[in-house]
Amino acid sequence: MTVSDEDRAAVAAQLGRAPRGMRAVAARCPSGHPAVVQTSPRLEDGTPFPTLYYLTCSRLNSYVSRLEGAGLMKEMTDRLAADEQLAERYRRAHEVYLAERDAIEPLGTTVTAGGMPDRVKCLHVHVAHSLAAGRGVNPFGDEALDLLAQWWPSGECASKVKN
Template sequence: MTPSPETRGISPGIDTADAAAVAAQLGRAPRAVCGVAHRCPCGLPSVVQTAPRLEDGTPFPTLYYLTCSRLNSRIGGIEADGRMREMTERLADDPELAAAYQRAHDAYLAERDAIEPLGTDVSAGGMPSRVKCLHVCVAHALAAGPGVNPFGDEALAELGEWWHAGPCARPQATDG
């Protein structure tokens, strides 16, 4: 049986309903998904865990990938306001914050390497020296829980209840 575009690249850790939801959220088939790492209060996946390598063997260091289109859009607004630059500047001025962000980076690497080591200390989102992508920080914060990624926690607090308007996508029913 040939996989549908909505389920291609999905490992056994994600069911077809979640695969269809993620495809609807992203507007394309997801790649190298291992499982759902966080669900929005509406019930849809909001973060998926991805394999350290894509199906063709290409390294893919983004362990947690944000799928909720509404959340992605709201985070894009924060990024457009220059928040990443401000956060990066705070790393230089606040040793406790820098240490917490270093711990987030270390945790991210440990989780990814437990699946498959890539032989690199590059994680994602600019960790641990800068904030390059708030989407990664928020995905990590949602997947790992509060207190792990300080910038993800901070962005989530600023965003408030992004899910309040209801599901961000209406996945199509799949056969079989």
């Protein structure tokens, strides 16, 4: 896969460093800038990198961090134990994530990212997965995006947000 120099520079500006293992832009902000990148299962030095989808949009990262800080991940994890249908949908999201990663390069492990399939550990991973895969794949990514709908996606997302 090729990534344009413009997209690579935009992601570097968003992250404050050069992106590692970037394969493609998997989703874009409403302003057209990269919001999610797909990364290689292994970094250039051979280190396994199970985070297939990486959230790069500075504005969206800020909003997702607010949800995490409010304790949403614990509430989501608690719901997994009480709701069998939700737990099954989340397990399927894990399987989709694993299959997508292994189609690029198998790592020989069933570890994915974000705590899947037993807990919600990183909401950024789930939001990135939802944006890359589309609605209906990752229930917690979809839910987080629904909670953020009044703030994102709208406006210019390319610069870092300091609020």
